[in-house]
Amino acid sequence: MLMREIETDIVPWCLENKVSLCIYWPLMKGLLTGKLPRDIVFQKGDGRAKYPMFQGEEYQKNQDLLDRLRAIADEAGHTVTELVVNWTIHQPGITTALCGAKRAQQIRESAGGMGWGLSATQQAAIDEALKLRGQPVTLPAV
Numbered sequence: 001m002l003m004r005e006i007e008t009d010i011v012p013w014c015l016e017n018k019v020s021l022c023i024y025w026p027l028m029k030g031l032l033t034g035k036l037p038r039d040i041v042f043q044k045g046d047g048r049a050k051y052p053m054f055q056g057e058e059y060q061k062n063q064d065l066l067d068r069l070r071a072i073a074d075e076a077g078h079t080v081t082e083l084v085v086n087w088t089i090h091q092p093g094i095t096t097a098l099c100g101a102k103r104a105q106q107i108r109e110s111a112g113g114m115g116w117g118l119s120a121t122q123q124a125a126i127d128e129a130l131k132l133r134g135q136p137v138t139l140p141a142v
């Protein structure tokens with residue numbers, strides 16, 4: 001949802017050549033579950049701290065996005081995690097999403113992103129939320 005670069009070249013190529021596509025980080029290392037507080041302070045050594053998506057203004061913009069996604073998920077009767085997984089696996093050309101998990105409950109919740117579909121209205125609301133979010137900076141500065 002936050003890293004869309006593959007949509008310009010890789011996804012069209014895979015679709016044209018009938019190649020399946022497995023994506024990683026669908027939950028953006030836990031960010032897109034909506035569970036992290038706005039005022040998070042990472043422990044020393046937490047690898048997430050080096051990514052712009054977890055820093056400063058970018059992080060606050062992501063929290064604004066999550067507030068909008070939470071409203072859409074509530075209306076749909078799902079969690080934010082389920083909404084994000086569902087949206088991800090229904091994007092054109094995406095065959096599989098590699099969802100990480102630390103606990104069995106997390107596997108169950110991510111699996112709850114399968115087996116249902118977003119309405120056109122919900123889809124449009126997510127598109128609008130992503131448009132309001134704007135282009136994210138996702139990779140660490142080198």
Ligand SMILES: NC(=O)c1ccc[n+]([C@@H]2O[C@H](COP(=O)([O-])OP(=O)(O)OC[C@H]3O[C@@H](n4cnc5c(N)ncnc54)[C@H](OP(=O)(O)O)[C@@H]3O)[C@@H](O)[C@H]2O)c1
Nearest residue numbers: 024025026027028029030033081098099100101102106109
């Ligand atoms: N091939 C490659 O180049 C490549 C690159 C990157 C990653 N990967 C692979 O992709 C897989 C997924 O990566 P990832 O685990 O970093 O990303 P992810 O799926 O975006 O995030 C998973 C993390 O989110 C949290 N989480 C998951 N479900 C949750 C739930 N229901 N509620 C709350 N928190 C939840 C857990 O961490 P916490 O509980 O700690 O928050 C979990 O470890 C891994 O197997 C990784 O090895 C491959």
